[in-house]
Amino acid sequence: MQEIKRDITGTGGAGAVVITQPGRLREKRRFKPQTILSLQAYAFLLPSFIGLLVFSLIPIVAVAVLSLFNWSLIGTPTFIGLKNYGVMLSSSAFWHSMLLTLYYVLLNIPMQTVFALLLALLLNQKIPGRGIFRTIFVVPWMATAAAMGIVWQWIFDPQYGTLNTFLSVFHIVGPAWLSSTAWALPSIAAVNIWQYTGYNMLFFLAGLQGIPLDFYEAASLDGANAARQFFTITLPLLTPTMFFVLVTDIIGSAQVFDTVYVMTQGGPGNATTVLNFSIFQQAFVFFHAGYASALSMALFVILLIITMIQVFFFSNRTVYDLS
């Protein structure tokens, strides 16, 4: 019989350990030199870093450099220094796109996150059919944006579409969703919420299932009701998941393109000309690729700032271990 005594509350390896197993050494070396550990870490990083360097970093640096040029994409670039940035910062179209993008993120992310969390909470219970429900809610994420965008265009059609026909049953005259300056961007946000709620639900489910049930048992025995349990156990232990979901979702939705391209092409007017759509238009339709590069850098800076704010917000609040 093997018997192991272990000092679990010790500080990772500093305590004395005795292994009483016949034939084995009494003590093994516990520390590796730090340099070997660092080298191991770099080795673990190497494949992905090579990929990152060659296929991500170099193109990004190229784009940053190109932002200093006047380039029609199909001709030769000419150096103009920071002129693109000057034009950009004084262009009302740029600020409009920027604000539109932020507005879109605000319309999209809070609702998506709340719905996804709600569904994850519901489907974490042992209700019958939860496997089927989980699959169904993720299905919107699985079809190509191009095809689904077209179907949503049909649904939003002012005169013949499903939505307005449905509303007319209640004697509500629906607006011309995708043609209305006020409703076009919210409509696109609605489509993206539809598409990604189930996907985010997956992360919350994984996060919820990582919370040991004993915590809940102990809390309910202590007299805490469901709401209190949610706020003192669930939410804190979900912070790593929440951090991940918010960071990646905000980065992703600020770069929305497919739905806009298929459904409104930036219209009506410039009501849905979000930044990434403007970047595409400038580079591939108007052939101002240098300017498009400058816009890309602007988007990058904004996202960097937003992400840093999130990291700061979450750094003292992320709970990996309830002790």
Place this chain on the structure above:
Amino acid sequence: MKDTTWYRRLAFVERGLVQGGAQNRYLSRPLAWLSVGVVALMLLVALAACGGSSSSGSSNGVVNLTYALWDQNEQVGYQKSINEFMKLHPNIHVTIEQTPWASYWQKLSTEFAAGNAPDVFWDHLAYFPSFVQEGQLMNLSPLIKQNNIDMSQYYPSLVKEWTYNGNVYGLPKDWDTIAILYNKQMLQKAGLPVPTNWTWNPTDGGTFLQYAEKLTIDRNGKNATQPGFDPNHIVQYGFVSENNAQEGFWNFIAMNGGQLIDKQFGQNFELNQPADQQALQFLVNLITKYHVSPSATETNNNGGVAEQLLEGGKAAMVAAGDWELTSVLQSTKLPIGVAELPTGPNGVVSVFNGLTDAIYARTPHPQQAWELEQWLGSTQSEQILGQGGYVWPGIQSDDQLFVQAWQKKGLDVTPYLKEAQGTTILFPITFGYNEASTDVNNIFNQMWLGQISVAQATSQADQQADQAIQSASAGG
């Protein structure tokens, strides 16, 4: 509290570690690293080994050319034509590369930027100025002279459209005009004869408006000429007036004597002229005043809607280019007819447009690419395409093939031909065309919705379009 469950996990893991026995079940350290490295290496080698083929190249004397296009239905016809070409030129192999229309230009310009464009590719007048400005297209004039190609076989306007600074950059391979597609049944029900000499004018709309009004029916069965007509509950529209340049307002502006641009490769859009404004006002009135057209909320930024309404029996007439014929006839069982545009104050004028095949200026195989270009611009190739009924061949004498192809399907397409042989207006091309036309489109969307007046819209449109042209002419 944390100990409870983590301890259970730990115990499970410990069993795994210890039960494995002392040395035998462990992966020894160096071996573990080695095996991971080997797997990774194998993966990469496998990837490198199984390859598709890179594009242009040549092997054992056979030159490989790539030919890019965007329509997979026309591709069938082109494949037939190219098969013939390859029989005549056994040392040239052509691979067709089809890219969906919505992404064709993005991909092509990326390939230009990387120096990797296809040898021969479909070119369009909207992009022609930018491509030729940046030297991406091969100048065909010296080759045309060298090979004594008879340019008079093509429609002169087409050759003119594809000429820049006196040089030609493509052999015309097809052309298109705009005509009215109408629902024969609806006309019969309204007691209207097939339109042959109808007219329109900005003042009272002419007989064209009468047609449209008689064909607009509300849910009570009343048409727009009858008292008690309810414009809020229309079930059938007489005509679809949409914010569409080539298939719509360019034609009506020209028929009213207006201009689109000062000259080809010019610097000024001319939409602000009175003749232009009158024509535009007429088209907007079809929606807001005469109620024969659906609201622009249906058609703005949604190019296929007009044809969809015709196909679905919700509209009686639409203005459509002949390239729509295949799709429209496939998508409906209703009897459709073709009529010439109504005669305006300046007669019948249609926009005249056509595609060419362009040769990439930096192709590694200019000689063979020119062979392919010659073939595609030749009557043999254009006959194959014409017989398929996709588009009118660019060579005038082959036109009858297209007519015959559609006669077999029971459709008389000669109105398109009559217009091509009459007065036409050229596709307005200029540097920065895409940006200019996007600006115009956005402003006109508002005008079509009735949100801004025609005068406001045209002056704004001219201004912004001119700015776009100027910034593009300056380069980049």
Place this chain on the structure above:
Amino acid sequence: MTSVSTELASRKAVATTKQAASPLRRVPFYVIVYIILILGVVISLFPYYIAFLTALKQPSQIFSGSAWTLPNPVTFQNFIDVVEKYNFLAFIGHTLIYAVILTIGQLIFSTMAAYAFARMEFPFRDQIFWLYLSTLMVPAVVTLIPLFLILKTFDLVNTWPGLVLPYVLGTPFGIFLMRQFFLTIPKDLESAARIDGAGTMQIMFRVILPLSRPIMATLAIITFVQAWNSFLWPLIVTDTDDMRVLTVGIAAFQSNYGTQWNLMMAATFIALGPLLILFFLFQQQIVRSIHLSGFK
């Protein structure tokens, strides 16, 4: 160590009598839950319902009625055409290869990098992680151009390596996801194993990976679906039919000469089918593996 569990057990014995008292209170709860879920199902599936109806219609029927009008007659010809005339089985094959390679690469290389970021100490660790993360913040629309140029320089355009390489060595998204998960594994487990003499690789295979099955299943599904639906990169880097993927094939039904909606919708469902099957199988993996590791 066992103090909490024994205390828990004793408290439970006391409490079981209390809990048995109120089953009726749960009925309205279930009703509300199911109403919300059914509503969610209707909203999730309605667009697919319309797409499916369109796929079953003849072209002449698509606009003669409304989007939700039932097809009459129901025709499966669209599905047949898509497979036979338009070569979609080959596209499924290509997309499958692409997605599988990317998923395997992601699982191997992202896990390795994530573990390094989560649990190893090395200089510049956090800065390098930020570097990875920041590459997500530059839109792909423009970076595609230099990336394409790089591949063209190495003659990899329209080849399998060219298609796969930019993403097969792991992505910052996958690394971020796995790192967050690894951070929740208590350090004691690893230090205990290290004390026992296990090396890094053994810790990976014996400690970390068995615990990571749910998150790896999640990452596998996400990577697979993303690769399956990936459009822009395959569009730019592949030219010929022998490398075409499903998304590009579906987009090809739209032309400036007219769109074949019935075929497009049929193709969308053909593309969707394998994903649904795969997902339904995998989502059970996420649940089941939790049970295996001893949680209730």
